[in-house]
Every structure is written in C-alpha cells, then in structure tokens.
Amino acid sequence: NAGVTQTPKFRILKIGQSMTLQCAQDMNHNYMYWYRQDPGMGLKLIYYSVGAGITDKGEVPNGYNVSRSTTEDFPLRLELAAPSQTSVYFCASSPTRTSGGDNEQFFGPGTRLTVL
Amino acid sequence: QQQVKQSPQSLIVQKGGISIINCAYENTAFDYFPWYQQFPGKGPALLIAIRPDVSEKKEGRFTISFNKSAKQFSLHIMDSQPGDSATYFCAASRRSTLGRLYFGRGTQLTVWP
Numbered sequence: 600n601a602g603v604t605q606t607p608k609f610r611i612l613k614i615g616q617s618m619t620l621q622c623a624q625d626m627n628h629n630y631m632y633w634y635r636q637d638p639g640m641g642l643k644l645i646y647y648s649v650g651a652g653i654t655d656k657g658e659v660p661n662g663y664n665v666s667r668s669t670t671e672d673f674p675l676r677l678e679l680a681a682p683s684q685t686s687v688y689f690c691a692s693s694p695t696r697t698s699g700g701d702n703e704q705f706f707g708p709g710t711r712l713t714v715l
Numbered sequence: 716q717q718q719v720k721q722s723p724q725s726l727i728v729q730k731g732g733i734s735i736i737n738c739a740y741e742n743t744a745f746d747y748f749p750w751y752q753q754f755p756g757k758g759p760a761l762l763i764a765i766r767p768d769v770s771e772k773k774e775g776r777f778t779i780s781f782n783k784s785a786k787q788f789s790l791h792i793m794d795s796q797p798g799d800s801a802t803y804f805c806a807a808s809r810r811s812t813l814g815r816l817y818f819g820r821g822t823q824l825t826v827w828p
Contacts, residue, residue: 603758618791630814639724641820642717642759657815693814702747702814706758 600625603707605690611713620675620710622690630693631673632657633665635686642689648673654677655689680714687711718742719807722821728826734792736822738805741786749816750779750790757779762803763790768823795826 606621624631631648634642644657648667662684664676673692677684688711691704720739728734739750742820749764765772765779765788772779778791805819 632815639820641721641815641818643818644815647815691758695814702808702816703749703761703764704814704816706760708756708758 601704602626602690605688605707605710605712609711611715612677613715614680614682616680617676617678618680618712618714620677620688620690622673622675622707623671624673624690624692624705625671626692626694627670628638628705629670629695630635630692630704631667632693633663633673633675634689634691634711635659636689636709637686640647645675645688658712685712685714714715717820718817719805719819721805721822723822725823726825728795728824730759730795730797730826730828732795732826734790734795734799734824734826736790736803736805736824737787738789739785739787740807740817742807742809743786744809745817746810748779748781748788749808749817750777751804751806753804753821755801755803759804770783787828792824795824797826797828798823800826 603624606711632647633645643659648654687709689709690707693704746750751759752762753759763774776793781788803822806816808816
C-alpha cells in the first residue's frame with residue numbers, strides 16, 4: 600500500500616492564481632482531512648470528509664474548497680491565492696471510528712506552498 | 716480558541732535524559748488523546764495514544780501519563796536519544812466529531828549527544 604499520497608511536493612504561486620492540491624489514499628478509509636501547518640501554530644483543520652459526497656468545514660476553511668467524488672481522492676482547491684495561504688498542507692485519512700475504538704490518522708508527506 | 720494547550724514550545728535534552736511534554740484541555744467530552752511525532756520534511760505519525768479510563772500507558776521508552784481530574788496529560792520519553800529529535804504534537808478528539816482531532820501547537824525536541 601502506498602498509504603496517503605500528495606502532489607505536488609512543492610509549489611510557488613503568484614497572488615491571485617488558483618491551484619488544486621491532490622490527495623489520494625489506498626487504504627479504503629472513509630474519513631479524510633486537510634490540514635495546514637504554520638510554524639509554532641500546530642495543525643489547523645481546513646476541511647474534512649466522512650465519505651464520498653460528504654464534506655464539512657474545519658477551523659480555517661476560508662479561501663479553500665474541497666470535493667469528494669470517490670473514497671480514494673480528496674482534492675483541495677485554492678482560489679485566488681493570497682500570501683496568507685503560504686503554508687505546508689497535509690492530507691490525512693482514517694478508518695471509521697468504531698465504538699470504543701481509537702482513531703489513528705495517517706498523514707501524507709505534505710505539500711509546501713508559497714504564494715508571492 | 717486553542718482547544719489543547721501544549722508546553723513547552725521547544726525542549727533541549729541531553730542524551731539519556733528524560734523528556735517531558737505537557738498538554739492541557741478544557742473540553743471534558745474529549746475521550747481520545749494521541750501523541751504524534753513529526754520529523755523534518757515528513758508528515759506526522761501516531762506515536763502513542765491513551766483513553767481516559769487509564770492513568771498511564773507505556774510503549775517502550777514512551778509513556779503517557781493522564782490526569783482526568785486536572786484535565787492534563789503528558790508524554791515522557793525515557794533515555795532520550797538523538798533519533799528522538801522531532802516535533803511532538805498532542806491532540807484530542809471526542810466520539811461525536813467523527814474522528815476530528817484538535818492539535819496542540821507542538822514541541823520541538825532536540826536531544827544532543
């Protein structure tokens with residue numbers, strides 16, 4: 600299994616440009632998440648999905664959009680990129696949490712995005 | 716606001732020493748408390764986790780201590796090694812939020828030889 604894969608690894612955008620960060624998992628996990636990581640700020644949840652066709656906002660959704668048409672893929676769309684979106688973006692997935700069970704999230708390697 | 720507060724922000728420990736990282740939370744509905752380890756250029760990975768029905772969990776050199784009444788939990792790394800140098804995140808989640816994790820801000824640990 601490849602686990603969680605993300606593309607691209609690095610990207611530089613100009614202000615106002617748009618792009619899609621790709622995320623895929625091959626573990627048949629229902630839950631998928633997008634986080635951004637800024638120095639000293641931990642991981643902030645942008646959007647999450649509990650299954651194909653179902654998405655919801657996290658803590659910092661402004662400026663981003665997501666879709667989930669399949670179990671495997673969960674792309675993150677940036678419209679009108681701004682310098683405040685310079686960050687490292689992580690995608691994660693987890694299996695459905697069973698009653699009394701733990702809920703390990705598996706992270707991808709990240710995408711480092713710079714907006715100039 | 717920050718649902719999980721973590722300290723210290725950075726920690727320097729001598730090889731063989733004990734590293735201690737602390738976290739505190741307010742929401743008593745949290746019922747799962749994991750620690751994630753992140754090496755430079757990599758995504759975080761689950762290190763160890765605890766549920767509030769136990770006060771301690773040990774896996775090798777890593778131990779979580781949990782104090783339900785104080786709403787605090789901590790990670791202890793015994794016999795710290797240079798290979799433990801990484802950023803550590805505590806987190807919490809509750810059953811009703813479908814696995815959503817609330818992360819602390821992270822602790823950058825450096826173990827020097």
